Amino acid sequence: MAQHNEMARFISFEGGEGGGKSTQIARLADWLRARAETVVVTREPGGSPGAEEIRALFVTGAADRWDGATEALLVSAARRDHVRKTILPALESGAWVLCDRFADSTLAYQGYGRGLPLPLLQNLQDIATDGLLPSLTLWLDLPLEEGLRRATQRKGGEARFEGLDFAFHRRVAEGFAALAEAEPERFQRIDAEGSPEAVSARIAAAVCARFPDLA
Numbered sequence: 001m002a003q004h005n006e007m008a009r010f011i012s013f014e015g016g017e018g019g020g021k022s023t024q025i026a027r028l029a030d031w032l033r034a035r036a037e038t039v040v041v042t043r044e045p046g047g048s049p050g051a052e053e054i055r056a057l058f059v060t061g062a063a064d065r066w067d068g069a070t071e072a073l074l075v076s077a078a079r080r081d082h083v084r085k086t087i088l089p090a091l092e093s094g095a096w097v098l099c100d101r102f103a104d105s106t107l108a109y110q111g112y113g114r115g116l117p118l119p120l121l122q123n124l125q126d127i128a129t130d131g132l133l134p135s136l137t138l139w140l141d142l143p144l145e146e147g148l149r150r151a152t153q154r155k156g157g158e159a160r161f162e163g164l165d166f167a168f169h170r171r172v173a174e175g176f177a178a179l180a181e182a183e184p185e186r187f188q189r190i191d192a193e194g195s196p197e198a199v200s201a202r203i204a205a206a207v208c209a210r211f212p213d214l215a
């Protein structure tokens with residue numbers, strides 16, 4: 001894969017369950033399109049036909065269907081296909097890519113949540129992404145109880161992760177906080193409480209700060 005541009009127009013959305021990522025991604029896409037930008041909205045696991053097949057295995061069934069290592073391998077295989085087939089072609093065509101979760105989710109869920117060693121997961125990400133990173137990662141941070149309540153109401157068959165205990169989700173939340181602290185330049189914490197409009201305004205401000213040409 002090609003060398004990746006530092007300021008690729010690649011934004012990922014991260015956070016625990018029920019943080020409002022999909023609503024906010026759709027709103028940011030509209031905001032960018034209103035500025036005559038081309039936008040590709042995508043998600044992980046998934047985002048290419050092959051990766052969506054892996055997603056179907058990953059997010060359905062019993063909570064203990066896969067152990068942490070199997071999960072890490074599944075999401076990383078899906079990510080490689082997604083990067084090659086969807087993300088890189090979109091970036092190369094000049095489009096913005098707004099991605100619902102990316103490699104940070106593997107560090108938070110399989111690393112902090114499941115307890116796999118972070119260096120091992122980092123190596124796996126190097127294989128999956130060839131070093132491609134979002135230029136901006138928006139961490140939608142919502143109190144855990146509120147997020148899980150929203151997620152349980154919303155999800156149909158894709159609820160494998162909600163079946164995991166509260167302590168697991170607590171570790172995931174702590175993982176996102178640690179990742180954000182380690183990379184303050186790329187990672188922006190967004191307070192996800194309040195109306196969708198209020199959250200969108202916070203997101204637009206963070207995007208303009210990172211990509212000043214848009215302001």
Ligand code: TMP
Pocket residue numbers: 017044045059071075100101102103104105106107109110161162
């Ligand atoms: P979603 O509910 O945001 O669509 O994400 C699907 C689930 O997959 C969610 O519970 C988080 C989990 N997940 C991981 O455990 N590791 C990963 O690398 C990714 C991308 C998602």
